[in-house]
Amino acid sequence: MEERTKISTVYPWGHERRFNAFSEYFKKMYGKRMQKVSIDAGFTCPNRDGSKGTGGCTYCNNKAFNPSYCLPSKSVTEQIDEGIEFHRKRYRRAGSYLAYFQAYSNTYASTGTLSRLYNEALKHKDIKGLVIGTRPDCINSEILDLLKELSERCILLLEYGIESCYDKTLTRINRGHTFKDAVDALQASASRGLNTGAHFIFGLPGEKREEMLDQAEIISELPLKSVKFHQLQIIKGTRMEEEYKSNPSDFEIFSWDDYLGFIIKFLERLNPCIVVERFSGEAPPRFLTREVWGKKRTDQIVGLIEKRLEELDTWQGRLYKGIKA
Numbered sequence: 203m204e205e206r207t208k209i210s211t212v213y214p215w216g217h218e219r220r221f222n223a224f225s226e227y228f229k230k231m232y233g234k235r236m237q238k239v240s241i242d243a244g245f246t247c248p249n250r251d252g253s254k255g256t257g258g259c260t261y262c263n264n265k266a267f268n269p270s271y272c273l274p275s276k277s278v279t280e281q282i283d284e285g286i287e288f289h290r291k292r293y294r295r296a297g298s299y300l301a302y303f304q305a306y307s308n309t310y311a312s313t314g315t316l317s318r319l320y321n322e323a324l325k326h327k328d329i330k331g332l333v334i335g336t337r338p339d340c341i342n343s344e345i346l347d348l349l350k351e352l353s354e355r356c357i358l359l360l361e362y363g364i365e366s367c368y369d370k371t372l373t374r375i376n377r378g379h380t381f382k383d384a385v386d387a388l389q390a391s392a393s394r395g396l397n398t399g400a401h402f403i404f405g406l407p408g409e410k411r412e413e414m415l416d417q418a419e420i421i422s423e424l425p426l427k428s429v430k431f432h433q434l435q436i437i438k439g440t441r442m443e444e445e446y447k448s449n450p451s452d453f454e455i456f457s458w459d460d461y462l463g464f465i466i467k468f469l470e471r472l473n474p475c476i477v478v479e480r481f482s483g484e485a486p487p488r489f490l491t492r493e494v495w496g497k498k499r500t501d502q503i504v505g506l507i508e509k510r511l512e513e514l515d516t517w518q519g520r521l522y523k524g525i526k527a
Contacts, residue, residue, distance in 0.1 A: 213517060214474055220511040221469055221518040224428055224479035232357060238302035238333055239285035243319050244274035245306040248339060249378035259365075260375045260441040261403070261434065264305050266489040272305060278322045286328055300357060301326070302333040309336040313344045320348075324356055331357025335401075338362050338387035339379040350394040360391055361399040361430075367420045368413065371406050375442070385424065392425035399479065400426055404464070405434030407445060407452045414454070415468060422473035422524055429476055431468075432483035433461055436491040443491055458495040466510055474519030481507055 215222040216230070229235065242264075249255040271284035278301070286299055301323035309316060323329055332352065352358055364384045366372055372380060384400070391398045402421070404414050421429065433456055436446050446453055456464065465481055472478075482503045487493070495503075511517060 214519075215477075220508060220516070222474055222477045224477050227428075227477045232330075234298065236298045236300050236330060236357075237289045239282050239289065239299045239329075240269050240272050240302045240304045241278055241281045241285075241323065242268055242272040242274045242305035243278060243303055243308065245303075245308050245310050247307045247310060247337065247378075249376055250306075254339075254378035255376055257376060257441060259377055260445065261406075261437060263437045263440050263489065266435075266437050266485040267483075268305055274305075278319055279326060282323060282326050282329060298330045299328050300331045300333050300359075301329050302335070304333075304335050307337045307340045308334050309345050309349075310340040313348050316345065317348060320352060324352075331359070333359045333361060335361045335363065337377075337379060338364065338384040341387055341390070343390075346390055346394055346396070349391075349396055353396055359397050359399060359428075361401060362387060364400045365403050366406055366409065367402075367417045368409065371409055374408055375406060388425050397427045398425065399428040399430065400424070401430045401432070403432050403434050404461075405454050405456060407442070407449070409454065411454055411464065415464070415471070418468050418471035419524075422471070422476065422522060426476050428479050429472075430480040431465070431478070432480065433494075435483055435485055435494060437485060437489050438491055439489075446491070458498065461495075462506065462510055465507060466514065466516065469507075469511070469518045470516055470521040472518055473522055473524060474517075478518065 213220065215227070217223070217226045219226060225235070247258055250258040269285065269288065271288060272281055276284075282299070282301060289299070301320075303319070303323075311319075320332055320334075323332060334349070349358060349360060362384060364381070365375065365377060367381050369380050388398055388400070400421070402417065434453070436443055436455075461482075469478075480500070482500060484494075484500050487497070498506075
């Protein structure tokens with residue numbers, strides 16, 4: 203009993219894992235596991251279609267993370283059906299699903315188009331909610347009002363690709379938005395009660411390790427429910443592949459041991475109220491210019507991080523100095 207009391211005091215998220223894990227949060231909030239089913243609804247991005255730029259982000263090749271069943275030539279319903287069949291073979295425990303609008307910027311359209319696509323997904327008998335990936339500069343009041351209305355009748359998670367807190371980096375990787383754009387979008391979303399997440403990449407060109415680590419304090423003060431962290435992967439056929447070949451010294455490419463030490467330090471400084479969904483990215487080997495960490499899978503990486511946290515007797519937020527609200 204004494205041990206449980208101690209754990210409850212040390213870990214404010216209410217479970218025994220040493221970081222605020224998304225899977226535990228989700229089970230607590232919604233009572234069961236739900237699997238995301240990815241959808242490519244045919245969107246693009248403002249840094250691809252010429253409104254802000256062309257070519258997209260320098261690291262981006264959507265084929266590297268889109269499942270084979272995700273094709274914009276198929277309807278939303280067809281992609282959900284095929285995705286559920288795929289996941290039922292791989293994740294037999296999943297009985298309910300979330301429609302994950304993943305490819306490119308999934309609020310980059312009129313509210314009429316968005317409403318039609320989102321509602322088509324929600325009409326599917328196995329879909330219990332939406333996960334919508336987008337950019338900070340692809341929302342407005344009308345879109346956020348639509349998302350708020352949808353969130354009142356289903357699970358809804360809004361994920362912003364932010365990638366870095368530094369404008370110098372965002373410019374270099376051709377994001378086409380500033381960090382202030384991200385802060386404004388998060389604040390506007392939070393003011394409507396939306397559950398917001400953010401995606402960040404560690405190892406982007408020009409960023410030193412201390413700069414990456416300093417982002418823990420910045421991220422900690424954002425109105426975020428959850429975060430995803432990925433190590434930079436150099437994907438074949440991208441502009442970043444050419445940049446890396448020309449100037450490899452501009453990149454902090456983490457070895458596994460380096461990344462393990464880095465992510466522990468980052469977690470210690472991260473607001474314990476923020477739920478962590480991912481620590482790493484995983485792309486099919488055929489897309490990668492180099493092998494990543496001995497082909498460690500995502501679940502193995504999480505296990506090794508948790509083991510190291512236990513060995514060091516540390517946890518998410520141990521060194522966080524902000525307000526733990």
